[in-house]
Amino acid sequence: MPSRKPRSAPLYEQIRQLIVAALAAGEWKPGESLPSEAALAERFGASAGTVRRALDELTAEHLVERRQGSGTFVSTHAAPRQPFRFLRLVPDDDAQAFTRELLSCRRLRATAPIALALGLRPAEPVIEVRRLLHRRERPVVLDELWLPEKNFEGLTAEVIESHAGALYALFEARFGVHMVRAQEQLRAVAAPRQAAVLLRVPEGQPLLSVERLAFTYGDRPVELRRGLYLTDHDHYRNDLN
Known part of the structure; x- marks a missing residue:
């Protein structure tokens, strides 16, 4: 036939x-x-x-x-209504938007899981960014993200600190990388010691762990992000259509 x-x-x-x-x-x-x-x-x-x-x-x-x-x-992440398009942590009250505290920005070799997620060769260079997001004058999110260095050459702590807007808007404007969609995995975890210190909570306190893989055009992964969310006064919201 x-x-x-x-x-x-x-x-x-x-x-x-x-x-x-x-x-x-x-x-x-x-x-x-x-x-x-x-x-x-x-x-x-x-x-x-x-x-x-x-x-x-x-x-x-x-x-x-x-x-x-x-x-x-x-579409652009620089639009006033789009600064945290993929961040779904919403305040229970009328608290203001996040403020950001950069902890570190460094170049390192991708571990096997990071390389696999980003479609890189083992030990290929990536840029790691760690930061805290604050609301109500206290840390609410501990963010760690990894970016292929080949797409973000020249990204430094000084470049991040000098940019007033969202990171994704910086990625668009300076590196020509536009995040168009993302996949997330959520789970409940107990706060490890270092994260507990940074988030000012007891070690072992329940946190929401969010792992996000962001893609640019052509479904090409260009960012792996892992966040620990404190949900005492905030909640994760996703509008389903």
């Missing part, structure tokens, strides 16, 4: 993929506007409705955003 030919992707999906490829190539940078639907339709030889469907898919993926009366823009 002859095998069936594989079906080609619908035209709107092909256009979505072409737009993502253009984003990955830097044709339109975070925060910049895309051409109009009519211009994109002419470029891709498709109807405006097909292009609109492709943009709808990209909007649902948070790769672009529609602004009423202004057009379609590449």
Whole structure:
């Protein structure tokens, strides 16, 4: 019996993929506007409705955003409403946003688990960043993250300290790396001694452990992050649609 030919992707999906490829190539940078639907339709030889469907898919993926009366823009972590897009720790009260305290930024060789997660060779150079996030004048999150050095050459403590916004906005602006999606694993853990000291809690206190792998265009992993969250006055929230 002859095998069936594989079906080609619908035209709107092909256009979505072409737009993502253009984003990955830097044709339109975070925060910049895309051409109009009519211009994109002419470029891709498709109807405006097909292009609109492709943009709808990209909007649902948070790769672009529609602004009423202004057009379609590449999503950016530098937007005021996006500084902690992947951080879902929400205050129980009306506490203010986080303040950040950098603990260290150093170059090291990737351990086997870090290399595997980031798709690197064993012992390939990575940059490790450790910091505390404070709320109500006390530490709430202990963050440790690892980045492939080849994508973040020149990232130092001085560079981080001189940037007033979120880390992801810095990654966009200085290194051209845009985090577009992330996977998380959550579990309850007992605070180890060093983390307990930094978070000012008793050793063994229950904490929420969140491991996040963030991807840029093309589903390429570019950040592994492990956070310990104190949830006495904050909670983890995820809106499910």
